[in-house]
Amino acid sequence: MSFDASAGRAPTPVYLRLTDVVKTYDGRTNAVDGVSLDIRRGEFITFLGPSGSGKTTTLMMIAGFEALNGGSIELDGKDLARSRPYERNIGVVFQNYALFPHMTALRNIEFPLRMRHFPKSDIKKRAEQALALVGLSRFADRHPRELSGGQQQRVALARGLVFDPDLLLLDEPLGALDKNLREQMQVEIKRIHREIGITTIYVTHDQTEAMTMSDRVAVFSGGKLAQVAPPLEVYNRPANRFVGEFIGDSNFFEADVDPKRPGWVDIPAIGPVRVAEDHGRLPSQGTIDLLVRPERIKILTANDGDHMNALDMTIDALVHYGDSVLAIGTSRGRPLRMRVAGTPPAELKEGARLRVGWAPQDAHAVARS
């Protein structure tokens, strides 16, 4: 049905495989509704989606805290269904860290080693290494309440990694941190992932986090996977309108495919526009959604050839971001957003009427759901 090429199945050997996973809490609605996903060894994959879309539930099923109502989860070829959470070798970092308040940072990190009966001499060495990995060697004897949010986060990370788990699961780990610290921790988590190469699933509802950190992004919507693809592909070639609108800023036009004019679609009230053949294979007829990112739209000059799709835009408001300006306006009564990088040109003023446009290959067509 979809004419987008992206799919959940990865080409290289599979490490974690989710097949038609279903979870219902109330017996009527599915919190997770048939999720199939293959994750490669060493991959950093992000679960991205709005609140309530089933990300945490999926993670909790992988960790073994919630039972499946359908489907299966295999890790390295073995079905996880029969192993209890404490028998799985999976590190979990919770959003609120879940550090044990009655233990010091070091004792927290030693906990999984003691529970797994590592040799005594090993326990101390490994715990200290893990503390060093997250740069907290000096804070070994502090209790969680004596550590800042970012430091607690690092302890939780070290605790989840210290026993060499097969998989690292992080559920919105940076949600409680302020912006600067969040960016710092993003870099840190990526560094650690590079250093030890552990297969990582990272849950977030922050699209920037997903875009900057992941090898691939799995976009959740209503318990289903809307798309699984590398970040740039999700951004440039979303599988459907939901993904396109959820990630980044967007202009969506309903457009009719003209069976008699290949390479052209007709946007009601605006007129025919050209689309590049290779940007989403178009169905031969019917209505599609045409996505044009605001930064792909530019103010046309005399030098721009007539291969550009051109519109008249009335500017209603300008939003200055410093490094760019977002122009919010209309074209023939339809809302239109244009983002201009750098210093805005003089003619870009509120109330102005400008000739704007985009190149055919900068539009992306998706099927209507």
Added chain:
Amino acid sequence: MTATTITDTPRHRPLESRSAAAWLLLTPGSLFLILLFVVPIGYVLLLSFTEPKVSLDHFRRIFTTPLYTSVMINTFRTSLIVTLSCLLLGYPLAYVIARRNDAVSLIFLTLVGLSFWTGFLVRTYAWLVILGNRGPVAATFGVLGLEPPQLLFTSFSSTLGMVNILLPYMVFALLSVMKKIDPNHMRAAASLGAPPTAAFRTVFLPQSLPGVVNGSVLVFTVCLGFYVTPILLGTPRDMMISQLINQQIEELLAWGFAAALAVVLLAVTSFLMILYNRFVGLDRLWG
């Protein structure tokens, strides 16, 4: 203390008038406490070494007469037994209520709450019926053709009654602490390799200990001064200190000696509270 130390800011006048208003609001409560607590306690203190003459004879008698020391010991032993029983019964109950979020936990909570809101006098009389000669326990023995044992008016029935009455206090004290333990801690423990029993022992139990201390101190101190239940359900042979106090007043009109006993009870309770405050903090006693 806090309001008057902030005098170096220009805003100190409104702060002071605000603290004056606070004192005004505190007046009725303070008067109430002074009239109904400080004055009677002061009077009892006074009586204990002035009635019938100024001396410490009453206290000497309490600590040297075997009858009275055995009452003291019995009071402590009973309180300890009641506290431990409440803990053993209350901990699993509170655990289930705190950890499960379903009908079972709601039912348990309702039962505990109902028994809390049913006055202790009502429950004491209920035990009189249940354990009495024509009660269900005796009837069961009768059906089986056995001679019913003497249950009522023993230290067993009195202990049972007190456990029943004080159990809700223990459960609520435990609950207030257990409810604050992050449920993710048990999940985290499992993901880190701890089987359920190990997770309970290493993660849940240590974090619930303040509740154990709170509940035990609460039950123990209430139990030390328990009067109605032991007198209705118990036996004069296993007298508790408050029964002795009552006996001294009602039967012997020995006000001075009764006051001295009350002072000893008060001193022991205060000592426990001071210890508790030192190590845990009194403000945590009520959650």
